[in-house]
Every structure is written in structure tokens, then in C-alpha cells.
Amino acid sequence: MPVTPRWRRRKEARPSEIVDAALAAFAERGYAATRLDDVAERAGIGKGTLYLYFSSKEELFKAVVRQTLVPNLAAAEARIATAEGPTAPLLAGVVRGLIEMAAGPMGAIPKLIVGEAANFPDLARFYADEVVARGFGVFTQLIARGVARGEFRPVDPATAAPLLAAPILLTALWKNALEPHATHRMDAAALASAASDLLLHGLVRQEGAT
Template sequence: MLPGEPKFRRRKADRPGEIVQAAMAVFAERGFAAARLDEIAARAGVSKGALYLYFETKEDLFRAVVGQVVAPNLAQVKAMAAAHPGPFPDLVRGLAQHVTHLVQTTPVGGVVKMVIGEARNFPELARVWHDDLVSQALGAVAGAIQAAQARGEVKPGDPRSFALQLISPLLVGVIWRETFVPVGAPPFDLSALMRQHLDTLLNGMLAEDARP
């Protein structure tokens, strides 16, 4: 910020990001069908007319949530997977810690539930989520598993299936938290859940010579 720069200029530059953050929160709480643009605008502190200057539809807002909020975390996952030559268990635990922190500190879990619950009526949500996020994350982890297999760390098996096995308990834990905890079910500690899961699964995935 330059000295004496008017506050409204700073606010105008910040508005698209604030609108996207507000949209993510409203999507997580209300779902896609029930989310209203005027509520998103109010959360962002702008008028509905100002919101339309940046985003014409809820679909545009959803794509922005994916591209501006969630995708940068995916880029970190892909970079971690690409830059880590081994040992494989250290990479997996680092990735799990990163993704678990994301779902514990942002509304992304509520958006995941929204995509799952409303995909039949709004298939474009599932398409964007799959193409821009899920398939790429799964591919990055599968690639790391394939590299670990080539090094002799991981047993033979389909890398993509192994990747799905690694992440599935976290997804189930998030769905549990978003669906059943609000009606009184006891929550799971997602960090502890993933630690226990990885301890169990890695014993089956790792080749004998790669086990600690």
C-alpha cells in the first residue's frame, strides 16, 4: 500500500477474493441450490450489484472457489509429491498432514459434502471438482506410488487404487463430521484417524526391505 492511498482503492482490489471466500463459506453452510447471491454479497461486505461486476452466476463463483482457494493447495500437494524422492512413508505422512490441516481449518469439507450431495442435480459441480482437483490429486499420489514401486519401496499393485486407499478414510471422516456430528454423533479426530490408518496401511503396502 502506498502512503495516502485511499482505502476504497484497496478495498476494490480485495473485493474478488473476499467474495470468493464468502461464497465458499455460504456453499459449505447452505449447499449450492440454497446459496443466495445476496447472502454471499452481504458476507463479503459488497452490494449484489458489485458482486455481479466480478461474477455473473453461482457457477462462476463455484469455479472461482475451486480455482482460487482449493487448487493452490492441490498445487502444493503436487509439488510435494514431485520433489520428494523418498522414503515413501515420509512423503505420505507429509501429504496426509497437509490435507488434514486443510480440511480442519477451512470450509472445504462442507463444499465436499455439497458436491457429493448435489452432483445429480448440478453435474457441473462434480465435473469441475473431479477435473480440476480430484483427478489431479489422485494422479499426483499415484505417480509418487509408482515411483516408489520402481525404487522397490512399495509392493506391486495398481497405483491409482493404492492412492484411493490412502485418502479414503479422511474423506469418510469429513463426510461424518459434516453430516452426523451436527445431529449429535461423536466426532473423530481426523489427525489421529489418519495416523492410525497410515500405520496400518503402510504395513501392507511397503515391501519387506522398506519397512522400518
């Protein structure tokens, strides 16, 4: 009869379980106000066990950011790179997808980075250069594609790109910071639609337009 171990060794699963717990804790209270005890409790492990996987609170925080961001970034870029067809619906789809992502737990990352930028300069740089700039780059390319194909007006793609990103940021912060305390609720899907519509067609009534 095989012995059933009281608990299973999960040496491989542990780090990511801890990171998940830490993301939830950091998202809820912020970096400084999060006690490692809380993270350990959420992860269902002892406090000392954290140190077997992460050498300090700072390292854990960096790991949270990196592990949360990197896969999603790669996925997003891949999706865009393989796109075909007219640019407008493509762009609308990207914006919608990112706004939906921003409304979820991942949206806590910008909040954390922005709040701790001065205390984690290298993280801030990583985020600014590798996430924001790269994200802007994706939008820049999309806009340039539309301009090149004659679908878009000849705007400067690099200057316009942040404007596509802005509603995503707004959603991330609203959903992950303010809405839990606010009276007003926001419909992320409606915002996504309005964002695409407005950014593509503008507010001003055009001659002969809908």
C-alpha cells in the same frame, strides 16, 4: 491536509473477499439454500455489487470452487514432486497434510461438488478429472515409487491409490457436514496416524513384525 476517503477502493481485493464469503455461505447451507443476500451481507457489500464481479450465482459458485481448489492443488503437487528419501514416511506426511486440510474449510468443497454434481456437470467433470483423478495420480506415483524402490509390495498402484484418498474424503465430509450435528467427535490427527499405520502395515499380524 489530505482528505481521508470514507472507505478505501478495493477493486482488486473485492472478488476474493466475495469468494471467501460465498465459500462460507455455501459450506454452511449448500448451494441452493444459500441466498445471494446472505453472501452479500457476509461480504459486507450490497446485493447488486455481487453482479459487478460475477454474472450469476452459478458463476460465483464455479469461481468459489476454482479459487479454493487450484492454489491448494498446485501447492500439494509441488510438495510431493520435490520429495526425497524413503517412501513410507513421505506418504505418511502427505496423508497427514491432506487430512488436516480436509478437516478445515476447504473440506466443504467436496461436499458441495458431490451434492451439485448433476446440476453443474462441467464442475463435476472438472473436479473428477482435474482434482480427483490428479489426486489419485499423485498417490499412484507415490505408490509406484515405493514399489519401484522395493519398499512396497508389488500392488497395482492405480488401484491402491483411491484407498489413500478415502480417509481424506471421510474426514472432509465428517468434519464439514456431520460432526456439527453428531454426538461423536473425531480426532483428525489420530485418524491420520492410524491411516498411515494401517495402509502401510495392514491389520494382519505378520511373522516377526511389531
